[in-house]
Amino acid sequence: MSTTFWIIIAGAIATYLTRIGGHLVISRFDNIHPRVEAGLNAVPAAVLTTLVAPELLNAGPAEWAALVVTAVVSLRGGLMSMFLAGAAVLIIARQFVG
Amino acid sequence: MSAETLSENSLAGDFWSGVRLSMPVVVASAPFAVLFGALAVDNGFSVLEAFLMSALVFGGASQMVGIQLFGQHVAPWLIVLSIFAVNFRHVLYSAGIGRRIAHWPVVCQALGYFILTDPQYAVAEARAQSGQTVGFAWYLGLGLPVYVFWVIESALGAVFGKLIPDTHALGIDFLLPIYFLGLVMGFRKRPLWLPVVVASACASIIAYKTVGSPWHVSIGAVAGVLLAVILPPHHSGVGERP
Numbered sequence: 264m265s266t267t268f269w270i271i272i273a274g275a276i277a278t279y280l281t282r283i284g285g286h287l288v289i290s291r292f293d294n295i296h297p298r299v300e301a302g303l304n305a306v307p308a309a310v311l312t313t314l315v316a317p318e319l320l321n322a323g324p325a326e327w328a329a330l331v332v333t334a335v336v337s338l339r340g341g342l343m344s345m346f347l348a349g350a351a352v353l354i355i356a357r358q359f360v361g
Numbered sequence: 362m363s364a365e366t367l368s369e370n371s372l373a374g375d376f377w378s379g380v381r382l383s384m385p386v387v388v389a390s391a392p393f394a395v396l397f398g399a400l401a402v403d404n405g406f407s408v409l410e411a412f413l414m415s416a417l418v419f420g421g422a423s424q425m426v427g428i429q430l431f432g433q434h435v436a437p438w439l440i441v442l443s444i445f446a447v448n449f450r451h452v453l454y455s456a457g458i459g460r461r462i463a464h465w466p467v468v469c470q471a472l473g474y475f476i477l478t479d480p481q482y483a484v485a486e487a488r489a490q491s492g493q494t495v496g497f498a499w500y501l502g503l504g505l506p507v508y509v510f511w512v513i514e515s516a517l518g519a520v521f522g523k524l525i526p527d528t529h530a531l532g533i534d535f536l537l538p539i540y541f542l543g544l545v546m547g548f549r550k551r552p553l554w555l556p557v558v559v560a561s562a563c564a565s566i567i568a569y570k571t572v573g574s575p576w577h578v579s580i581g582a583v584a585g586v587l588l589a590v591i592l593p594p595h596h597s598g599v600g601e602r603p
Contacts, residue, residue, distance in 0.1 A: 265410075266437055267405075267406060267407075267410050267431070268410065268413070269437070270427070270431070270437050270440050270441060271410060271413050271414045271417060271418070272417070273437075273441040274414070274417075274418050274423070274427055274440070274441050274444040274445075275414075275417035275418045277441055277442075277444055277445035277448070278418050278419070278420055278423060278444060278445070278448045278451070279474070279475060280445075281445065281448045281449055281450075281451040281452050281455070282448075282451045282454070282455050282474045282475065282477045283455055283471070283474040284451075284452050284455060285451065285452035285453055285454065285455035285456030285457070285459070286455040286456060286458070286459035286474065287455075288452070288456065289455075289456035289459060290459060297597070298590050299590070300453075300597075301552075301553065301589045301590060301592070301597035302586045302587075302589050302590040303449065303450070303452065303453060304551055304552070304553075304589065304597065305551075305553060305557045305585055305586045305588070305589035305590075305597075306446060306447075306449045306450060306582070306586055307422075307447065307450055307544070307548055308545055308548045308551065308554055308557050308558055308561070308585065309557050309558075309560075309561040309581070309582045309583075309584070309585025309586050309589075310426070310443070310446050310447050310561075310578070310582045310585075311422070311426075311447070311541045311544050311545045311548075312545055312557075312558045312561040312562050312565065312581065312585065313561050313562075313564075313565035313577060313578045313580075313581030313582055313585075314426060314429060314537070314538065314541045314578065315538050315541045315542045315545065315562075316561070316562035316563075316565045316566050316581070317565055317566055317569040317574070317577055318535075318538040319566075320566065320569065320570075322535075326535050326538070329532075329535065329539055330538070330539065330542055333539050333542050333543055333546070334542065334546060337542075337543060337546035337547070337549070341389075342389075342543050342544065342547055343389060343392065345543045345546065346392075346536075346539060346540055346543045349539035349542070349543070350532060350536055350539055353532040353535055353536075353539065354530070354531060354532045357529070357530060357532060358530070
């Protein structure tokens with residue numbers, strides 16, 4: 264079996280642990296410490312930001328424009344509309360600046 | 362009509378009312394499933410591997426993160442850790458939904474947790490809060506269509522993705538950062554969102570320049586989470602909840 268296969272299996276097990284873990288843990292504790300809960304709440308934004316921010320260093324005008332438009336559209340639209348707006352700007356801008 | 366057929370009918374009715382509620386999620390996730398398949402192949406996955414990941418992990422953002430890191434030739438354990446980190450919010454979902462489905466048989470509970478995604482949690486929790494029982498048939502009706510379509514569309518995207526000739530002109534290589542920015546913006550109503558984003562962004566960029574990829578992911582993520590832990594709880598809004 265390939266490395267990719269084992270990454271998928273391990274990722275699936277890790278994901279299932281998160282989906283069942285909260286129930287298994289919470290059924291043993293009465294309450295979660297507020298600081299731990301604050302840390303848990305910060306996880307998605309913290310992880311996802313690290314996947315965007317360094318891309319800014321290698322990006323050019325087309326990529327910057329796409330990200331700015333995505334951020335602006337996000338103030339009004341849902342995930343799908345901001346994604347499509349950002350992608351449209353990226354594709355159009357790349358036809359001109361490459 | 363016997364009592365048996367009556368209960369079968371009501372189970373089927375529960376199932377289909379769940380299916381109806383699942384339709385917006387099926388429609389909204391379709392483009393991302395196709396996109397995942399295409400990007401997975403673009404980042405070195407086979408069609409079978411893309412299919413397998415959707416079938417076994419079943420978590421859109423974490424799958425995207427996984428293949429993004431895979432394409433950067435990051436160490437396998439860090440890819441798995443990142444999938445774990447992105448899905449870590451599910452710990453809170455399972456902690457919350459546990460008391461709603463405690464009356465199910467254990468096998469049904471085990472399956473219920475497997476298909477526990479963001480919308481699944483949100484809709485089921487809303488039903489419970491309105492005073493209705495979260496039954497297994499209803500819950501399955503809500504989750505199963507999302508799962509089936511997600512897996513099929515991922516495979517279609519993987520097959521179709523190979524046919525895309527110029528990935529740069531079509532922006533395929535930069536779609537993930539746009540998608541991730543969209544996800545980040547989606548969390549903007551959370552307390553401490555801006556400080557966490559700024560801390561993670563600065564830490565990940567500095568780490569990217571100094572320590573190098575892939576460590577910028579872990580270092581940036583730890584910086585943001587630590588900030589939320591260190592700041593007094595009243596800033597995070599956690600203690601204010603009833």
